[in-house]
Amino acid sequence: MSKNDDTFGLEDDDDYVPYVPIKQRREAKFQKLVSQRRLPEQQNLAEADEEIEDSHKAGPKANVSLIDQAVEVKKQKMLEDSVKTEAEKKLEEEKAIMDAVAQKKHLASDRELAKGIIYTNPIQTTWRPPRHILEAPQREHDAIRQRYHILVDGEEIPPPIKHFRDMKFPPAILKYLKSKGINRPTPIQVQGLPVVLSGRDMIGIAFTGSGKTLAFSLPLIMFALEEEVKLPLIRGEGPIGMIVCPSRELARQTYESICAMNEFLILDGYPKLRILLCIGGISMADQWNTLSDGIHIVVATPGRLMDMLEKRKFNLDLCKFLCLDEADRMIDMGFEDDVRNIMSYFTDQRQTLLYSATMPKKIQDFARSALVKPVIVNVGRAGAANLDVIQEVEYVKQESKIVYLLECLQKTPPPVLIFAENKNDVDDIHEYLLVKGVEAVAIHGGKSQDEREFAIRSFKGYKKDVLVASDVASKGLDFPDIQHVINYDMPKEIENYVHRIGRTGRSGKTGVATTFINMNCSEQILLDLKHLLKEAKQRVPPVLETLRDPLEEEYKDLSGGCTFCGGLGHRISECPKLDAQRRQQLGIISRGGGGGERGGEY
Template sequence: MQKKSFNELGVNSDIVRALSKCGITEPTDIQEQAIPIIKSGKDIIGKSKTGSGKTAAFGIPLLDSLKHSSNVQALILAPTRELAVQISGELEKFGKYTDLKFATVYGGVSMFHQVRDIKKADIVIGTPGRVLDHLNRKTLKLSELTHFVLDEADQMVDMGFIKDIEKILRYTKKKKQMILFGATISHEVELIRRKYMNKPFVAESEVHVTEEYLEQYYYNVQKQKKFSLLVHLLNVEKANQIIVFCSSIRTVELIAKNLKAQKIKSGMIHGKMNQNKRMSAIKEFNNGNQNILVASPVAARGLDIKNVSHIFNYDLSKDPQEYVHRVGRTARAGESGKAFTLLSSSDHPVFRQILQDYDLNIQEVIIESFPRVDFDVSSAKRSDNRFGRSRGPRRNSSRSNNSSEGRSRQRFGNRRSNRNDSKPSEGRSRSFGNKKSRPSSFSRPSRNKNPKSSKVGSTILNLRSR
């Protein structure tokens, strides 16, 4: 089926002209589905992966539906300050030739300028906490609101914002258009749909990165050797821009510090950094001044981080969904990418869950040897907060990479795919199904005598202990 143009979707010519100035000349799949629904005034749930053009999918018809007035007509909630700033910047570019006004509100900065901007704004973009602050201070009124947008709704639920969202909704009138976007629809998001939405239409494009563009690999490695393997791979992989994901703030800080000790230039971003430092780190990475960014999962959702060729998962979050969001930072807009996951024993349970929940082809790479480097665990503030869904009591975690991992090994993979991928720069890859591996001087073949096999969906898990 031939794609429709923005003009054919009924988008105002001034907005089409602004889109053209931004290099956006034809709609993506999610935009083609969502724009007509939103323009018709119906409630909508949009589901698509990061990088699919979600902001434009709801932003374009929103700009097209509004005219400047003395009241706030639309509220867009985002889970993080960075995403709120990004959405605001995109809408200002798309609405360049309109007379609509915008206000961006988030915590950590003075409210003075925000109050001034809100008084003139047609559209307010903000984080739930700061929006509630303004509502409580009566510096923001939503009595005339006609459009309510939740972007990255699943992440907002994960971060515990569900009660704040419901409090904000109580300040709005019942008759309004509800627009909800996210990569997945959790039980809590389903509750919002049932309680606050009116027979919403669903617009859904491809939620996961396709295997045509994304190569995925994993290494089984003892925890005390994990950093050495990371350094080795960073040195041998021919990469443009790299994100190294870590599941705790402490690990982000440790990895960034130890990379610096190895004379490997990198930036870092995590949720405890102040706003200016986080935005500066993203800017440095996007500008190419840093080609390695060590990140907590705050960077995996929604943020405009450009030209990422490689993802390294230093460890895994407790939430299986997080893996999909992390690897979704590469292989975007038709470009190819690679994702490497370093597995020690504590990562195996969630990795098995990932393979059960998602139909993925992740190949194992077995590497015989690599140089050992020092890993200094001192002078890092302890913070074992995980960025998964679980918000219960803190589990016991290792203080360093020096704890013994034992000798256990596990095999993971996917039965369905028969495609011969190009291999990583060293090691021998192995995946389940009909994949064939290409030998390398760094590798030895993977042997699997007397495996125990367990089939879950289309995924086979072979488990062998040494």
């Protein structure tokens, strides 16, 4: 056959139809049948969708490129920003910073977070205010709060009570208070005691030496006594309530004051309450009798408390009361996870109290997440210095400070408390004073528990004239007769300064605080000190007056200070504490995520 034969030229034939597989022909036939059976309204809907799609494609900016649209949006935003004042822009920037550093995880137990458990009603107690106080008009309650400079916030706030006898305490407690020279409640107790006795969660803020310890320890004793009278505790039961403190010295001080009240109750015929001190540095075997008989109250530091709970030495099945003393300092010192872990051992709702002299807004907002309808009781500004303390600030060169100490000690008779920032300085000052014939003891975190207890006991017993200490002695410790506090160096945070000088001027007495400053101090902490002195109407030395103050120049339209640390001399965008925290976090990340050193107590 030739190549022109019909057999090889089919593609040139006009009647030729390409072969289509059977499967494709069946699918085509099926689609044809479906299209013929489509309902009219379905066709209309499809057409409407096509029209909408076409309208989107043909919008007012259909011919404008995305780059040009982005430029237009940016111009519009710049126009809106130009209308805002500098103060408004600064506030927006600070709000963004606060949102970025805010704690995202609520201060609650793991079980409550996992199951989404949220308590809506406070714990109910049997205590009620006297009828004549309940029936008094609201204007009388407001007048009492105004007279004592008490600020309150919350729902259904219990009324303030001006006398201990109206709070229905037993005669034994009134005898104890009288023996301590406490005849009337302080402002934080006037409002705080009725709030706690009513079973309400509370954030209590008051200056140092204002009686905060009594405001939470008295109600706890009453609750424990009530439970013991109803049904005595047996072996393995308890505690009824817990008080958690950031330092061993503060925990021991609180423990001893509760034991003293317990002794007065026993003498009046009330059942004995068993109180457990749970701190590092002491043998828990010494307190085995208390543990074995069932415990009513635990006073602890977080590390040792966690250890005891993990070893199941006791449980929190009956515990309905939790108080965090110096709560903001505890969270700042790295105990936040420990506090949350402690809460995980609770099996039911508890009454939660947080007390401190310094509690910035950041900590207050964080603390609210753990509380049920909390009542905030504030006596004065959070972080304000005690007005009963005369603050003296002196410029002393670094090499002259230790020599100038002897001259400062002549200002007042002993006892005198000297604070230094680090352990080496504490030891150097202590040795220098001993060489000069001054009866002195020293305390810091590097000393053994026996040494620390001996120092505190000797100083409180007036056997030693001077106590040289690091900041472990600045938080909550009560030295009622101290007339003079010397800050050998200015602390790095203004909150520590407030706590330090608060060791004098307690319980209505006056005291003196002398602080050494020099060029080694950061400018921002000196600005915080300057504003703190002005707030307390104290003399501001010339060296502080000459400092350039951005709050008086750049931020004069903005009120308040830093919302992160509470310092009055800077804004949150320049907060040294926030910068230090960020550097620490970066350091942890660069080391591979290992836990940083904690500044607290075990």
